[in-house]
Amino acid sequence: MDFIFMLTREDRTVSDSLRVLDAVRDLGITHIGFKDVGADRDTLRLLHERIKDMGATSYLEVVSTHRDQVLASVxxxxALGVDQLMGGTWIEETLALLGGTQIAHLPFVGRPEGHPTRLAGGPERIAADCRRAEEAGCAGVDLLAYRATDAEPLELVRTARAATAGRLVVAGSITTTQQIRALATAGADAFTIGSAAFDGRLVPHAGTLAAQLAPVVEAAAT
Structure with a gap:
């Protein structure tokens, strides 16, 4: 599975994101993302350039659940030229704005609500949304499995895997290597971690961010 390291905490890009990149450079992380909240456009542009200079695939994940703000994020x-855009539920409008670019779109499936975002919608809704995204031409989907309110997380992952041949990314509230291995077994292609690393929840008492992330990198590779 691909590990997507999100330079975010509580749905905002961390203020020292450029320094963080330097701190984790030696871990060999090849998928790195951020959000368009928490940093100004010039910082985001420089951040994206640094990510690409590292040879990594870049991601922007949408924060808002409101149409106009989502399309502003698109x-x-x-403008930044990221490789992949995650989140949002306005598929047709998003794909229209992405027309002529090489940016892959992975919309949310289910019904994201609130802040921090929770995921409403059971397996039938998830399956239907996955099929809709694939039929529309999306590259895959973004599933907030561990923030689900109406179903068991891994059930939703298995449901999504059965419903789409596209890329299945699981985002949010992943804090253990056991979860990572369970996601791989259930069929996820990638997962994101951001806040859990910055909050020190992955490896209690680890002194550095690199020490938090090293076991995640290892688990993703096995």
Missing amino acids: RTAV
């Missing part, structure tokens, strides 16, 4: 993704 425009930011286009």
Whole structure:
């Protein structure tokens, strides 16, 4: 599975994101993302350049669940030239804005609500949304499995895997290597971790961010 390291905490890009990149450079992380909240456009542009200079695939994940703000995030993704755009539920409008670019879109499936975002919708809704995204031409989907309120997380992952041949990314509230291995077994292609690393929840008492992330990198590779 691919590990997507999100330079985010509580749904905001961390203020020292450029320094963080330097701190984790030796871990060999090849998928790195951020959000368009918490940093100004110039910082995001420099951050994206640094990510690409590292040889990594870049991601922007949408924070808002409101249409106009989501589409503003899409425009930011286009201006920056990220590789993949995650989140949002306005598929047709998003794909129209991405037309002519090489940016892959992985929309949310289910019904994201609130802040921090929770995921409403059971397996039938998840399966239907996965099929809709694939039929529309999306590259895959973004599933907030461990923030689900209406179903067991791994059930949703297995449901999504059965419903789409596209890329299945599981985002949010992943804090253990056991969860990572369970996601791989259930069929996920990638997962994201951000806040858990910055909060020190992955490896209690580890002194550095690199020490938090090293076992995640190892688990993703096995």
